[in-house]
Amino acid sequence: MKPFPELTLVQSVAHTLSSRARIHTLAKIPVPERARAKVKEFPLYGFSIGSEEPTAPVLGIVGGVHGLERIGSQVVLSSLISWVERLHWDETLMRDLEHFRLVVVPILNPVGMFMESRSNGNGVDLMRNAPVDAEDKTHFLMGGHRITNRLPWYRGLAGAPMELENQVLCEFIKKESFQSEFSLWLDVHSGYGIHDRLWFPYAKSTRPFPHLPESFALKTLFDRTYPYHVYQIEPQSHEYTTHGDVWDYIYEQRHHGLVDHGVGPLLMPLTLEMGSWAWIKKNPLQLFSFLGPFNPIKPHRKKRILRRHLNFFDFLMRAVMNHSVWSRPSTEERGELLRAAMAHWYA
Numbered sequence: 001m002k003p004f005p006e007l008t009l010v011q012s013v014a015h016t017l018s019s020r021a022r023i024h025t026l027a028k029i030p031v032p033e034r035a036r037a038k039v040k041e042f043p044l045y046g047f048s049i050g051s052e053e054p055t056a057p058v059l060g061i062v063g064g065v066h067g068l069e070r071i072g073s074q075v076v077l078s079s080l081i082s083w084v085e086r087l088h089w090d091e092t093l094m095r096d097l098e099h100f101r102l103v104v105v106p107i108l109n110p111v112g113m114f115m116e117s118r119s120n121g122n123g124v125d126l127m128r129n130a131p132v133d134a135e136d137k138t139h140f141l142m143g144g145h146r147i148t149n150r151l152p153w154y155r156g157l158a159g160a161p162m163e164l165e166n167q168v169l170c171e172f173i174k175k176e177s178f179q180s181e182f183s184l185w186l187d188v189h190s191g192y193g194i195h196d197r198l199w200f201p202y203a204k205s206t207r208p209f210p211h212l213p214e215s216f217a218l219k220t221l222f223d224r225t226y227p228y229h230v231y232q233i234e235p236q237s238h239e240y241t242t243h244g245d246v247w248d249y250i251y252e253q254r255h256h257g258l259v260d261h262g263v264g265p266l267l268m269p270l271t272l273e274m275g276s277w278a279w280i281k282k283n284p285l286q287l288f289s290f291l292g293p294f295n296p297i298k299p300h301r302k303k304r305i306l307r308r309h310l311n312f313f314d315f316l317m318r319a320v321m322n323h324s325v326w327s328r329p330s331t332e333e334r335g336e337l338l339r340a341a342m343a344h345w346y347a
């Protein structure tokens, strides 16, 4: 039995990259008995490209948290493949990578992707599974629940350790970026709404998170650089709040005990939620296909999605390399950014 196409692609990228990147098998995730698969486990890969200096700035990209959202992993892989090709001829990129690090986890939930399920092999939704309780009321079920792993959005048992996929993700993020003064982590999803959204924390709370000024600085930088971009940029809680968001957890771990968020390290999580409802509107029949609600089905539409985000990924790379220009406002500038951000998102 062959693994699924995205995993095959990851393995071929790993092969091509072998001399230019650190390629880690972060875990081998067991396939449950009920899947009756010939393969008993799937590897969970992490790539680290560029500077090995622990304090170097980091752009981290994660895909395939939800197994049904294959397009997320495909978008991550499409960027990764472009970068890998450029490593063969783009000396500027090679020089840049001496000063920063690109870290990629293309398929966090390989068993979920193999089984065509949102959750992992244990029926746990990895994005509801961190030890974080929402501060505000969440949607019934969708916000995360502990009723049964037969329903989607299951958090796992109260007090149990995080699922293996999340444990190794957190460890990898710690190892690759907790000594960096600046890191930005993008997590790529699909399936919610009409627009492509970029979310920053919190998922657990409707209150503004401490680095709201820096989020607004990044948004302003992006708006000015790409005035015709397609993204709606907002705190995740503007759409819905959830329990157990892994990025809330990692964010809090990194900034734990920090009193003044204007100084000290910054780990900024961003979630790209690709709006799949537009694909359904154009092709309603795909609602009846199992993967349809989460993925573009028609080949021309899929190609369009695979190139749609390349500019944004490149922008993030430049923004990380040049983070000191925009992510460290003076106290006065920070106050102004906060006022502008509050007026924009919380008025």
Ligand SMILES: [Zn+2]
Residues within 6 Å of the ligand: 065, 066, 069, 189, 190, 191
């Ligand atoms: Zn998702």
